[in-house]
């Protein structure tokens with residue numbers, strides 16, 4: 001049977017009046033029945049209004065969209081990125097001791113393993129002091145990259161702070177000179193390694209910042225190129241830039257930028273935590289790959305995470321999704337997921353170029369808890385729009401001497417999903433106001449402001465503690481969620497044409513902003529802004 005979103009929308013109209021809390025009351029085992037495990041990680045989606053029938057329909061939607069066939073195609077190296085004619089094989093980067101993976105009939109694994117070994121040797125040399133800068137042992141590493149060449153390593157390096165035992169790692173991405181100026185301030189160029197991370201090695205922000213870093217280093221270091229490394233798929237351009245081939249780590253076009261943390265783009269992370277912990281991170285990703293490929297759809301974590309997302313966005317019509325890690329070290333996860341999810345699934349046409357009949361992927365946003373509670377949770381609880389929330393939390397923190405703080409963190413996380421589901425009725429609010437000594441019209445007026453509609457959906461991903469392995473599982477989980485969502489929507493999750501127009505216009509605007517060319521051919525708004533810049537800049 002071919003399932004469609006219309007069938008699901010119909011199902012939703014039939015069940016939406018029922019509260020999530022009543023689903024729990026009716027089925028004391030609902031939490032167990034509506035949650036999925038992968039190793040020690042647990043994904044609880046019981047605080048949504050998905051019931052057994054809705055889940056069956058969602059799984060039928062996944063099957064009838066060919067998710068399983070498409071999944072095999074991806075893992076086997078088929079060119080599923082059809083608009084760019086490329087395979088999608090970031091999974092090969094974590095295929096440790098795994099089977100051969102063929103692209104155009106050639107096994108890519110020997111090269112993947114060779115690059116991982118070279119990265120490990122290089123990271124060890126930096127960490128042990130064998131690789132020296134002009135001033136001696138490397139104390140600081142500056143990763144210059146943007147988008148996928150920044151968000152992944154920056155997010156993961158912060159996430160794994162308790163595992164850092166290498167030099168200090170910094171990240172520069174923005175073309176705004178403030179970013180590199182603030183980062184380089186106070187760092188010694190003679191003991192710094194600059195890593196230029198760019199798949200294409202043409203990205204204007206990265207190349208501009210790389211040139212700035214090279215000039216900064218050239219003031220103090222005789223041969224700055226010796227203290228530069230490059231992570232790229234363009235050997236030709238890294239060579240032209242003058243970086244010695246021993247310091248260049250390449251990867252193929254079948255690794256998409258936003259999926260590239262697992263290979264050379266992860267070098268700064270590897271230098272921070274060491275090759276062994278980096279391999280543990282890969283093992284976590286690999287464990288999720290194996291789960292994704294083998295678990296039945298209803299027990300498959302990426303599949304269920306994707307289906308819950310589709311239910312909320314395409315079926316219920318909730319346009320955004322909040323990602324709320326109760327884990328300060330995952331504070332860059334929402335930004336990382338914005339690229340992963342919105343650059344992958346923010347598409348308006350299907351693979352064949354026809355207009356999409358439903359909405360594309362949702363708007364993803366978020367901040368870590370408990371900070372967000374004191375900022376935007378007001379809207380999540382009492383605003384007129386429903387925002388499905390995805391909580392993430394570790395059962396155990398790394399700070400053993402601060403266990404009481406971790407208990408507070410956990411209690412807050414659980415309290416939020418409970419509050420969203422349970423809400424507070426007008427009757428309960430009236431009782432509260434009466435207890436405060438109010439009565440009559442004032443009691444009624446005040447009570448109305450204290451009503452929480454409740455019945456607001458959330459999911460919780462809980463894991464033992466944030467280790468390299470667990471981080472690998474989390475990232476691979478979200479990658480596969482994007483894949484499943486894209487496969488069901490019938491879009492190409494692996495191109496990103498939507499970023500091109502702005503880039504082209506920026507190049508054309510530079511001479512206009514600088515005054516070398518006239519703004520006459522531009523629209524009125526652009527002309528006015530250019531005049532303002534010329535007058536005030």
Ligand SMILES: O=P(O)(O)OC[C@H]1O[C@H](O)[C@H](O)[C@@H](O)[C@@H]1O
Nearest residue numbers: 147148149198199200203257499
């Ligand atoms: O790694 P690079 O080639 O420098 O690309 C960096 C980023 O820029 C592009 O605009 C894309 O939107 C991103 O997907 C990519 O990660």
